[in-house]
Amino acid sequence: MLGDERDEVCVLAPTGTLGYGFNMADFVRCADEYAPSVIAVDAGSTDPGPYYLGAGVSFTSKIEIEHELEIIIGTALRLGVPVIVGSSGGAGADAHLAWTKDIVLDLADRLGWTFNLATISSELSAEYVLEKLKLGEVITFESDVALTADAVAGSRRIVAQMGPEPIVAALQSGAQVILAGRSCDDALFAAYPILRGFDRGLATHMGKILECGAIACEPQAMDVMVGILRQDHFDLVPGSATRRCTVTSVAAHSLYEREDPVLQPGPGGAIDLSETSLTQLSPNTVRVHGTTWIPTRAYTVKMEGVTQTGYRTISLAGIRCPSMIYELNYVLDEVRRRTEAYFEEMGIHASTYQLLYRIYGRDGVMRELEPVRNALPHEIGLVMEVVAASQELSQAICHHLSGALLHVDYPGQFNDAGNLAFPYSPSEIAMGAVYEFSIYHLLHLSDPAEPFRTQLESIHP
Amino acid sequence: MIDRAPASQTTHEVPSYPLRELAKVIRSKNAKPYRLTLDILFERKDIFDFVTKSPALTAATVARAYGLPEGAITSTFVFEPGLAIKFTLRRPWVQGSFGETDMYGAQQHVPLLDILIPWTGGPSVRTAD
Numbered sequence: 001m002l003g004d005e006r007d008e009v010c011v012l013a014p015t016g017t018l019g020y021g022f023n024m025a026d027f028v029r030c031a032d033e034y035a036p037s038v039i040a041v042d043a044g045s046t047d048p049g050p051y052y053l054g055a056g057v058s059f060t061s062k063i064e065i066e067h068e069l070e071i072i073i074g075t076a077l078r079l080g081v082p083v084i085v086g087s088s089g090g091a092g093a094d095a096h097l098a099w100t101k102d103i104v105l106d107l108a109d110r111l112g113w114t115f116n117l118a119t120i121s122s123e124l125s126a127e128y129v130l131e132k133l134k135l136g137e138v139i140t141f142e143s144d145v146a147l148t149a150d151a152v153a154g155s156r157r158i159v160a161q162m163g164p165e166p167i168v169a170a171l172q173s174g175a176q177v178i179l180a181g182r183s184c185d186d187a188l189f190a191a192y193p194i195l196r197g198f199d200r201g202l203a204t205h206m207g208k209i210l211e212c213g214a215i216a217c218e219p220q221a222m223d224v225m226v227g228i229l230r231q232d233h234f235d236l237v238p239g240s241a242t243r244r245c246t247v248t249s250v251a252a253h254s255l256y257e258r259e260d261p262v263l264q265p266g267p268g269g270a271i272d273l274s275e276t277s278l279t280q281l282s283p284n285t286v287r288v289h290g291t292t293w294i295p296t297r298a299y300t301v302k303m304e305g306v307t308q309t310g311y312r313t314i315s316l317a318g319i320r321c322p323s324m325i326y327e328l329n330y331v332l333d334e335v336r337r338r339t340e341a342y343f344e345e346m347g348i349h350a351s352t353y354q355l356l357y358r359i360y361g362r363d364g365v366m367r368e369l370e371p372v373r374n375a376l377p378h379e380i381g382l383v384m385e386v387v388a389a390s391q392e393l394s395q396a397i398c399h400h401l402s403g404a405l406l407h408v409d410y411p412g413q414f415n416d417a418g419n420l421a422f423p424y425s426p427s428e429i430a431m432g433a434v435y436e437f438s439i440y441h442l443l444h445l446s447d448p449a450e451p452f453r454t455q456l457e458s459i460h461p
Numbered sequence: 462m463i464d465r466a467p468a469s470q471t472t473h474e475v476p477s478y479p480l481r482e483l484a485k486v487i488r489s490k491n492a493k494p495y496r497l498t499l500d501i502l503f504e505r506k507d508i509f510d511f512v513t514k515s516p517a518l519t520a521a522t523v524a525r526a527y528g529l530p531e532g533a534i535t536s537t538f539v540f541e542p543g544l545a546i547k548f549t550l551r552r553p554w555v556q557g558s559f560g561e562t563d564m565y566g567a568q569q570h571v572p573l574l575d576i577l578i579p580w581t582g583g584p585s586v587r588t589a590d
Contacts, residue, residue, distance in 0.1 A: 046494055049557035049564045142495040143555075248502075251543030252486070255500045259492045259549040261540045278542060309559065354559050367562050369527050369553060371572050387559060436558050437494050 008230045009193045011206065012036035014072050016213030016222040018043035018085065019060025024071050026224045026239040031075045034226055038192035039076045042185040042211045043100070044087020046437075047257075050306040054156045054435030056095030066103050070111070073104065073177055077115055082171055084178045084188045086211075091304075092182025093157045094123045100179050105459065114460040115177050118170035121453045122181030124158040124303065124443075128451060132443060139300060139442035147441050155305035155438045163267030163301060165448035167191035173456055181452070182304065184266050185211035193229050201293030204271050206234045208264065209253055216253035217243040233289045235281060244284040251278060267448065269295040299448055305439030310353070311391040312431035313398040317405075317420035319380040324419050327410045328380065331419070332357050335405045342400055353388035353397060382420070387434050398428050475581060480518070481574040483508050489570035494556035496535065497566045498549040499523070499573060509544040511582035518576060523548045526572040 012030055015022035018041045031039070048059040058065070069085075076083035089096020097119055107113065129152045132138055140146045152158070159182035168191050170178045180188065186207030193203035206227045209216045214223035217238045224239025236245045254261040254273060262273045275290040319325060336357075340350040360381030363370040384401050388394035406420045445451070480487060486502040501518075503509035512518055520534040527533075529550065538547040554560060563569060 046556070047491055047565050049561070050494075051557070142493065144495075248543065251540070252500075252502055252545060255498075255502075255538075255540060255543060255545055255547050257490050257492055257498070259496055259498055259536055261538055261543070261545075261547060273542075276542070356560055358562065365562055365568050366571070367553070367560070369529075369569060369572070371526065371528070371575075434559075437555060440494055 008228055009038070009196050009198060010034050010036040011189050011192065011210060011227045011229070012039045013189065013210040013213055013225045013227070014039065014041050014068070015224065016042070016211070016215050017045065017060075018068055018072075019058070019064040020222040021064075021068070022213065022223045023240055027071065028075060030224055030226055030239045031079060034228075035079065036081060036226070037196075038082050038084065039072060040084040040086070040188040040192075040210070041072060042086045042183075042188060044090045044092050044096075044182065044185075046304060048090065050435040050437050051433075052096075053091035053093060053159065053304060054306040054308060055433060056091075056093060056157065058090040058096060058099060060090060062099075062103060065100065066107065069103060070107055073107065073113070074111065077113055077176065082176050082178065082192065084167060084180065084191065086180045086183035086185060086188035088179045088181060091157075091159065092122055092161075092180070093159050094121055094181070095157075097121060097179060097181050104177065104179065108459050109461070112461045115458075116175050117457050117459050118173070118175030118178045119455050120162065120166050120170060120178065120180045121455075122159050122162050122183065122451070124160055124451055126152050126155065126158065129158055129303070129305075129439075129443075137444040138303075139444065141442055143437075143440045147439060151307070151438050152305070154307045156308050156435065158303060158305035158439055160301045160303050160443055160451055161267075162452050163187050163299075163448050164191040164194050166452040166454060168195045169449065170454055170456070171195050173454075175456060177459075184302075186266065189227070198229050199231070199293065200269070201271050201291045202229060202232075202234055202288070204266065204293065205273070205276070205288065205291040206236075208271070209236060209250065212253065212256065214238050214240065214243055215256065216250050217245050218249045219243060220249070233287050235285055235287050237285045245286040247278040247280050247286055250286045250288070263294075265296075267301050268299045269293055299445050300442040301445060303439050303441050303443045304437070306435040307438035309434050309436050310387040310389055311394045312385065312387045312434045313391070313394040313428050314386075314431055315384040315398050315402040315422075315428045316424065317382050317384070317402065317422050317427075319382055319419065320378075320421060321415055321419070322378070323412045323414050324410070325376060325378075325380055327412060328359070331405070331408055331410050334410070335401060335408050338404050338408075339397060339401045343397060348393070353386060353394065355397065355401065356385040358383035358385065391430055391432070395428055395430060402427055475579050477577040477579045479574060480512075480576045480578060483512060483578060487570050487573050489566055489568070491552070491556055491566040492549060495552055496549050497552045497569055498547060499570060501546045501573065503544040506544060507582060509546075511580070512578055513539050513546060515578050517578045518546065520548060522576060523573070524550075526576055529553070
């Protein structure tokens with residue numbers, strides 16, 4: 001399988017997102033069989049929502065990450081090849097990076113590992129972003145809302161997605177384990193091939209596929225995937241004998257989670273798939289030719305920031321009585337009105353908190369996009385939700401709401417003993433701080449490494 | 462709830478098929494926090510070619526299926542290597558904002574399933590007939 005070491009680079013991806021699992025036996029087998037030059041894994045995404053960046057916590061658990069990093073880093077150190085973790089801790093801010101580093105140091109301590117560690121911070125200070133804003137180096141794109149100084153000052157945490165350059169630099173300085181903050185997921189996989197002089201377009205395209213693990217396979221999964229990059233093509237091989245990479249599965253993956261399947265922009269340029277050709281090399285292997293790199297004059301990275309909007313409390317209840325379901329709109333409006341009046345008496349105006357009913361069984365999933373209207377379900381799942389300035393206040397409003405709804409009377413009521421079926425005691429659940437995206441803008445950099453700070457250290461027992 | 466009246470329509474002899482009977486995969490997903498992207502993937506090239514040219518599946522008809530103005534659709538791509546048609550729309554609300562119902566945007570594909578495609582493409586549209 002392996003040719004001249006100088007002519008190809010093999011990249012091993014254990015899974016699509018660190019903490020979501022993979023077949024560890026296949027991973028170890030692929031590591032031994034393919035002797036990869038580098039192992040890389042993406043740990044992050046904005047898909048789980050703005051909370052994790054705001055709260056500084058991971059959307060995965062320590063137990064999962066520790067379990068998976070033990071085998072991934074352990075294998076890389078055994079093979080003597082570098083391992084790169086991107087968007088460490090999920091959202092990739094300094095708190096997430098420190099959390100991941102602690103897990104790695106605990107593992108190193110327990111297992112007696114010796115290695116050079118690089119951590120690359122991608123958190124931006126508000127001062128830095130304000131300065132860039134003043135210089136006109138912040139660019140509005142998909143949000144359609146220009147960034148303001150107030151939005152920057154009100155953001156809890158801000159990160160930027162690094163391109164491959166800071167990772168390439170860390171590899172050059174001899175790092176064996178690289179924990180990167182927020183990163184472009186393809187850059188993790190492209191960095192080593194770029195360092196070795198391979199084509200940036202092909203390396204980035206291969207990275208975009210490998211970062212999802214075996215999602216580009218049939219059947220798809222968070223699982224092991226191997227990419228072998230040569231001068232003018234790369235090969236994709238699933239790690240599991242139960243999966244196949246097919247021309248269709250790889251082509252379909254070009255559409256996944258992005259708007260434009262053909263021109264896919266990133267820091268410093270875009271990959272162009274208009275001349276890409278896919279060949280079925282063997283029943284499970286696809287060869288990719290023709291993807292090109294179109295450099296842009298300006299080097300931009302994507303910034304993400306979140307702001308706290310309050311504290312959330314929810315209450316969950318089921319509704320089964322047909323008379324209640326029939327009068328649901330009236331009842332919910334009435335109870336909202338009574339709750340707002342109760343707190344108004346204390347000087348707490350309805351405009352200072354947010355109150356929401358989610359009606360599962362009606363439009364709980366699609367909201368205003370729901371095409372099925374006026375159907376009368378036999379059962380409703382109701383979520384009562386309040387976001388207010390403090391946890392205590394949101395809890396009080398949510399409790400008042402659920403209590404009033406439990407006992408309100410309405411026309412045609414059969415059952416006057418209680419309108420809601422609560423599955424839980426306590427009936428209100430404190431959800432903690434609530435965040436929303438406040439920054440999703442491009443940042444122009446004069447140097448690809450400009451805001452990213454790398455720390456190197458030597459770890460030994 | 463998803464199932465509606467069967468497909469066949471009354472426009473003389475031209476049968477219509479809902480997209481769910483023509484496509485292999487119909488899916489929705491966030492394309493970052495401000496976009497929702499809809500992918501329709503086909504198994505058969507002839508069906509893909511036919512649907513690609515059908516006036517029943519355009520930015521306008523997709524917008525209508527979602528009750529949105531056509532301007533909400535930010536792009537349409539026909540991606541031949543993947544036998545896929547892709548529509549992207551401005552997310553009707555920003556991902557994770559108050560009232561979010563679908564953090565990953567993964568359950569917003571349903572209105573596509575029932576878009577009716579008048580079929581003049583050949584004797585059979587079913588792969589497994």
